[in-house]
Amino acid sequence: MEIVIASKNPGKIREIQEILGKGVNLLSLSDLSLDIELAEDGERPRENAGKKALSVSALAKRPALADDSGIEIEALDWTPGVLSARFGGDIDYKKKNQMILELLSGLPVEKRKTRYICVVSLAYPNGRIETAEGMVEGVIAEEPKGKGGFGYDPIFYYPPMDKTFAELSPEEKNRISHRAKALCKIKRFLIRGQESWEKGKGTEAQRHRGTEEDRSQESKDRRQKAK
Numbered sequence: 678m679e680i681v682i683a684s685k686n687p688g689k690i691r692e693i694q695e696i697l698g699k700g701v702n703l704l705s706l707s708d709l710s711l712d713i714e715l716a717e718d719g720e721r722p723r724e725n726a727g728k729k730a731l732s733v734s735a736l737a738k739r740p741a742l743a744d745d746s747g748i749e750i751e752a753l754d755w756t757p758g759v760l761s762a763r764f765g766g767d768i769d770y771k772k773k774n775q776m777i778l779e780l781l782s783g784l785p786v787e788k789r790k791t792r793y794i795c796v797v798s799l800a801y802p803n804g805r806i807e808t809a810e811g812m813v814e815g816v817i818a819e820e821p822k823g824k825g826g827f828g829y830d831p832i833f834y835y836p837p838m839d840k841t842f843a844e845l846s847p848e849e850k851n852r853i854s855h856r857a858k859a860l861c862k863i864k865r866f867l868i869r870g871q872e873s874w875e876k877g878k879g880t881e882a883q884r885h886r887g888t889e890e891d892r893s894q895e896s897k898d899r900r901q902k903a904k
């Protein structure tokens with residue numbers, strides 16, 4: 678099964694491929710030589726994921742998957758959310774994480790609540806779209822820990838495992854993460870949608886073949902008449 682991934686974030690793409698498994702061949706925008714701006718100008722992740730999946734699917738003429746995710750922190754009025762990638766401007770994640778730790782400095786554990794949210798949309802070239810959401814709750818750690826994952830993972834402490842997300846193995850993170858939960862729900866649509874997409878492609882091909890056969894019959898008839 679082939680799906681285009683409407684993302685340029687290598688950390689995300691790697692995780693999505695790991696979660697979906699080998700049965701799904703994720704094609705990147707560069708695999709298809711598509712140079713497209715993935716606008717995230719909506720206020721809600723659902724809007725952004727839907728828009729990205731629909732525009733890439735229409736352009737690539739294939740099913741497309743988009744994810745809009747982010748971290749929400751209670752002490753920051755549940756921001757940065759959809760603006761997580763832009764938080765603090767054009768600085769690396771080490772600095773973004775440091776900024777958050779400074780903003781929360783001195784706050785006790787009960788005031789450091791956070792959550793990752795993820796919305797995944799699967800769109801087809803005919804405009805059909807399926808969307809699913811996932812969420813995981815945690816606590817902003819006192820200091821960064823771990824080298825795995827990406828983005829805010831070193832400061833996202835997950836109490837049930839007594840580790841930050843960056844200290845988890847990929848398998849562990851992909852069992853419990855916001856992205857895994859959303860993708861698990863979308864997998865059901867993926868199988869059903871792929872079957873009807875494949876069937877639709879068949880009809881399209883048959884229609885095309887039919888037209889060619891008709892055309893060759895027409896020219897045979899014309900030749901017959903001319904004799």
Ligand code: IMP
Pocket residue numbers: 686717744745746747748759761762793826827828829830854856
């Ligand atoms: P976007 O969905 O492309 O807008 O980017 C989502 C941003 O949210 C990422 O670039 C990270 O900053 C953050 N984020 C989302 N999911 C994760 C995760 O699993 N680990 C770490 N950071 C994440």
